[in-house]
Amino acid sequence: METVLVGIDLGGTNAQGAAALDGKIIRQEKIPTRSQLGAEAVLDDLARLALELAGGRKIAALGLGVPGLLDLERGLCVFSGNLGWDNVPVKAKLEEKTGAPVFMDNDVRVAAAGELARGLAQGCKDFIYLTVGTGIGSGIFIDGHLLRGPRWSAGEVGHMVLDPQGPDCTCGSKGCLEALASATAIAREGRAAAAANPDSILNTLAADPRDIDAALVFEAAAAGDAVAARVVETAMTWLGIGVANLVNIFNPRLVVIGGGVSLAGERLLAPVRTQVERYSMPVQRETVSIRTSALGDAAGVAGALELARRGLEG
């Protein structure tokens, strides 16, 4: 019987999945994540999605990206704020419900694997994938191996402190990269800048100052608003300092920036590259290139398929 690989990128809002036959995607689907119904219902939905994607074929392996803290030895999601999960035995339950072997990892590491399989990082053994959205996370490949850490918590680059006197972070500390350069930070600084500068078109674009989000700040900056441009520049300068630190630590060949903020393209990359030029060591600087993701949010599903493929190979 023909077998397929299935990959699912589970997010707080949606779950996106795809089935692949002989390395080609034959079917894709997206369903809402009904986390309000509890973990069992979400896992039922995922199993149903997997079986539908397989369309009657046997699932050789199911790869899954989970937005949370995992215990990969026991196959648990230890904690997920997005899903409201606590110690959910994801692997065992999904294997029971689908009859297929399940290989899972943290969603950002899975997206990094997607960049390696189908994105800009193809053929690159040493690269860092950064997702810059509501938060900032990373998936780091070293000589072709994914950095996970002994407790599967490596890669928390969003909580690298860059300014101990800086703004509060959701993690309880101050001046983390995430508190300085995420979409959340850009929105917060955009609202403050709009309030301090009544002439900024931020105040025209937003019906209510509370509607100012990162996308709107980027839009105002692109339209020539100096106040918004300064907010973007400051956040992206901090992102660049964070990237420079990672470049000094890992000496990677490639840094790929994904997540919502990466849609800003060159407006993002110019200040990031400037800081990397300024703060990274000569050899590191020569070795690395910095790009925005070409896959965008398709990286998660591509990575989940890759996880399934690697899992089968052992």
Add this chain to the structure above:
Amino acid sequence: METVLVGIDLGGTNAQGAAALDGKIIRQEKIPTRSQLGAEAVLDDLARLALELAGGRKIAALGLGVPGLLDLERGLCVFSGNLGWDNVPVKAKLEEKTGAPVFMDNDVRVAAAGELARGLAQGCKDFIYLTVGTGIGSGIFIDGHLLRGPRWSAGEVGHMVLDPQGPDCTCGSKGCLEALASATAIAREGRAAAAANPDSILNTLAADPRDIDAALVFEAAAAGDAVAARVVETAMTWLGIGVANLVNIFNPRLVVIGGGVSLAGERLLAPVRTQVERYSMPVQRETVSIRTSALGDAAGVAGALELARRGLEG
């Protein structure tokens, strides 16, 4: 014929070597590094040292730690400020001069391998060795593998920027960990604090304010001088923030701090641990312990022997 392993830790001032037979060190020796005579003379001295340590036995492998930037594919020391070296073909020359296969790496990574072989990191696959002296460097083990980077320049944690408005760093940038927490930084801040506080015993301990170095600042702090204690506390707080960042990135089980500053023991560790508690993520915090090196400057030779052993094993 009996064969031995030889390990040499080449420093800017001295080269320390040892020979080991069946895993036991049978001979040790230290010679001055005569870098003023040029690379060829230094390599001659190293070859002579290796042969003396071997005492007529065949050298199965020679491990070498080099204080500089290396090209491990071509066996070059690309650059060493300490030695005044530029593109020196260390491996080929030493193999020619000793007749033994030579395995080399950067001195800090070699010391990290020493901590793994004979120090506190024995049996630990995920650990970070930090040397805090004139500068700050690291050797990072991930799942038993040493992080080198594709251009062998990974681990430059001393140039992680923690305070973009901070003091100038030797690398040309500002507010690097090294500019905030190294022995050099402690000495600089000690001199400034002594000048600003005529009552500090720093002014009594030093015949000339220019004689104030890190050791003297630690001595004054240990003797109860509040001014010196504040200098130490500030530097070690920055070190703690740097360690917390690395703990968030790598999720290691162990951080070992070596180098001259580590001789301060608990005075060093207390503020470092406080910052790690404060700035690292919960799982990371639970996973890690932070210790000062028990090997001290013997880590380099132990690591060079380990490099020779691993090199032989392929």
